[in-house]
Amino acid sequence: MVSIRDISIKCGVSVSTVSKALNGYKDVSEETRRLVLKTAKELGYVPNAHARALKTNRTFTLGILFVDDQNNGLTHLYFSHVLNSFKSEAEENGYNITFIHKRWGKQIITLLQNCKFRGIEGVCIACVEPNDPEVQELAKSDVPVVSIDYIFPGCGCVLSDNRNDMAELVRYVYSMGHRKIAFIHGTDSYVTQQRIEGYVSTLRELGLEVRQEYMLESLYTNPYTTKKATEKLLQLEDRPTCILLPDDVSAFGAIEAIQEAGLKIPDDISIAGYDGVIYSRLISPRLTTVRQDTDKIGREAAKLLIYNIEHPQNPKLEPIIVKGELLTNQSVGLV
Amino acid sequence: MVSIRDISIKCGVSVSTVSKALNGYKDVSEETRRLVLKTAKELGYVPNAHARALKTNRTFTLGILFVDDQNNGLTHLYFSHVLNSFKSEAEENGYNITFIHKRWGKQIITLLQNCKFRGIEGVCIACVEPNDPEVQELAKSDVPVVSIDYIFPGCGCVLSDNRNDMAELVRYVYSMGHRKIAFIHGTDSYVTQQRIEGYVSTLRELGLEVRQEYMLESLYTNPYTTKKATEKLLQLEDRPTCILLPDDVSAFGAIEAIQEAGLKIPDDISIAGYDGVIYSRLISPRLTTVRQDTDKIGREAAKLLIYNIEHPQNPKLEPIIVKGELLTNQSVGLV
């Protein structure tokens, strides 16, 4: 590897001068600068990020914490889209992306230690169990953190507007004539709570009764559990005319249960998904769903994190709320 | 940040001794070692990876190059699964994962420079345009490279067994009585070539004619182009009884075209996908498809890359071929 030293020898100037020329300081003569730059190019010089980091304490590296119970953060449709745009935005701003984990060689270390050790300047937390003590420790540390779809006190966050988007969905379903609207929601989380609030408050607002037997829980992105929940709803004496589901993938389970019960969508019963992944509009029946704006969510998260890294004195901590879009389709019929 | 220096002062020993104690060298007395370790813990010492990298020239960091034309490597179902297992395997071996890109601050640099600069020890190339000169430069450089589903001369690679898996699929379709088997394949690539070879050679092996009008091209994971191609096939005078598609997502386009033509799957015509993403088994009609073993592909790629990094003298360069699994289902009917 050619170093600044090699350039200095070849050019007959000091390493200080080479460094200054390379970094665009003004107190270097135009002539010297040109010579240094030319020589650097000839020699194929590449600066050493570690030496620089050691000296300047800056790494321009953002960490991603992206693990969930099923260890499938990256294959999660929603989060992989968010990560994709987070990555683009970060790279466009000259930052690198890396993953945070608990290993250091053969040892297990904490997530915070991993960040410190590697000089990670800020972390985006998504798709993790927020009550994990190590995640808490990280969120409370001096490392800037931005979370997605969850609020850590004292940290920036970007939230998909679940409460209002859900409300809009319920209002739409109501406008189609439905009065018996069930909601199979995911397991407890900030997102789930927001959606339940949106669901419950809108029913009340519309003068509809909130019926406990119409609110069931299943796992996110797991059609098998949704199928079971749907079967329960179908067996009710006074069964719903529309079922709202945790997400588009789990909607497959509902479709299956409904078909096996000999019912047709939307003639006999309506359903709606959530997420708006492309496939939901391809399957038959085409799903009414809420498209979350993953591109914006990821980009806003990256911008916010970088801002907070570069403005440690007055970081932005107010939640950034990103509106989704209602995609109406044939799976919700007129009653 | 507490450094080795702080520990040495607190313990009254030299930094050399602290370093040795911390790194488990044997030439340190048991007593000193214990004192150092205890003090390090008390002080909350975290080593500095950059200082170490500067000295040892090792970063334990693997790069991922994961961009394609549509800039959606991460949201690509197949590749996001591969990445997920690559990441798990790498981390279990004490390596970090980061993404390679072309930026350095405000400057644009080459992919190779990005690797050199950041001390990346090896790169996994997947889901990129292999003819990109910068990718070529990287593959030819002294940075160890492992590619997925593509062969760079002189580099390790992991290949999904497209040729044989495709052959198996064709044989299965044949065994169901089909003799007019069309293949809508993706755009030209190593993977596409392998699948076409598997398709053509198996037809010949089975004594079937290879008909040009049964071989059409569409984009991968793009149902709109597949729909168009399927429509063409349906308009043929002597139309196929089974259509093989580029992947499960694009199969949605075929399903739509077939339904719009008033035909039923599998009664009137059969179809098969490729990839075996979970959703393909959920939609109706349930897709016959080939599940690629993404978990194994990712893990083998990580193992291979790490092996080649740690054995620069005799790296493993023979392709590792990972067999897929035929998933038969109702979308292919008996003729």
Add this chain to the structure above:
DNA sequence: CTGAAAGCGCTTACAG
């Protein structure tokens, strides 16, 4: 078993 010293590649006051 312990420690002084050199050095990895860079940046940055500071003196001239």
Add this chain to the structure above:
DNA sequence: CTGAAAGCGCTTACAG
């Protein structure tokens, strides 16, 4: 405008 010097935090021959 230029350069000598110190130092970021660590590791590692080498001498004792």
